[in-house]
Amino acid sequence: GAVVSQHPSWVICKSGTSVKIECRSLDFQATTMFWYRQFPKQSLMLMATSNEGSKATYEQGVEKDKFLINHASLTLSTLTVTSAHPEDSSFYICSASGAVREKLFFGSGTQLSVL
Amino acid sequence: DAKTTQPPSMDCAEGRAANLPCNHSTISGNEYVYWYRQIHSQGPQYIIHGLKNNETNEMASLIITEDRKSSTLILPHATLRDTAVYYCIVRVGRSSTNAGKSTFGDGTTLTVKP
Numbered sequence: 187g188a189v190v191s192q193h194p195s196w197v198i199c200k201s202g203t204s205v206k207i208e209c210r211s212l213d214f215q216a217t218t219m220f221w222y223r224q225f226p227k228q229s230l231m232l233m234a235t236s237n238e239g240s241k242a243t244y245e246q247g248v249e250k251d252k253f254l255i256n257h258a259s260l261t262l263s264t265l266t267v268t269s270a271h272p273e274d275s276s277f278y279i280c281s282a283s284g285a286v287r288e289k290l291f292f293g294s295g296t297q298l299s300v301l
Numbered sequence: 302d303a304k305t306t307q308p309p310s311m312d313c314a315e316g317r318a319a320n321l322p323c324n325h326s327t328i329s330g331n332e333y334v335y336w337y338r339q340i341h342s343q344g345p346q347y348i349i350h351g352l353k354n355n356e357t358n359e360m361a362s363l364i365i366t367e368d369r370k371s372s373t374l375i376l377p378h379a380t381l382r383d384t385a386v387y388y389c390i391v392r393v394g395r396s397s398t399n400a401g402k403s404t405f406g407d408g409t410t411l412t413v414k415p
Contacts, residue, residue, distance in 0.1 A: 230405040279344050292344035
């Protein structure tokens with residue numbers, strides 16, 4: 187089946203630094219990718235939707251300047267957490283769907299810890 | 302997307318069938334029912350989806366009521382590795398520009414016991 191690869195699996199960074207998370211669709215063209223975050227013992231919360239070649243659409247309450255999303259190709263989307271702070275520590279998950287697929291596949295997630 | 306309601310937790314004996322219910326009374330005609338599960342610290346794993354008819358694959362069966370207001374995920378022979386949080390989601394299919402956008406509820410924590 188289709189595979190979505192997310193990298194890195196975990197990252198520890200100092201407060202004030204920026205962190206980039208990559209999400210790749212390995213065997214299909216992902217016209218749309220989604221970014222979620224998940225706090226411990228909570229459900230996934232959709233942050234933004236990105237379509238290849240266009241600006242991402244952010245959910246209410248998500249700072250677009252804080253969480254930069256780029257979807258430059260049909261197989262790659264990136265999420266950059268800019269000037270990360272401890273409250274940004276969370277589990278970030280991407281998902282991808284293609285134009286001809288009904289299924290939505292998820293990456294393995296990235297655990298971000300900001301010190 | 303329609304809201305779903307699931308019991309917060311369920312237990313199941315190993316080897317027995319696990320039946321996980323989901324209510325989606327406000328589902329629209331073009332919305333599919335999807336089931337995913339999430340094992341601790343991993344991304345959600347696709348299980349099965351359907352629109353109107355019952356579906357079966359190598360992992361599970363999906364029973365959707367005739368009025369489509371509820372569904373049940375059936376794991377026919379639960380194993381310890383099936384312990385996870387199971388999410389029922391309803392969302393539009395591929396014909397929509399928002400295809401794939403999913404709103405996750407709290408899910409059901411299934412614990413399979415020896």
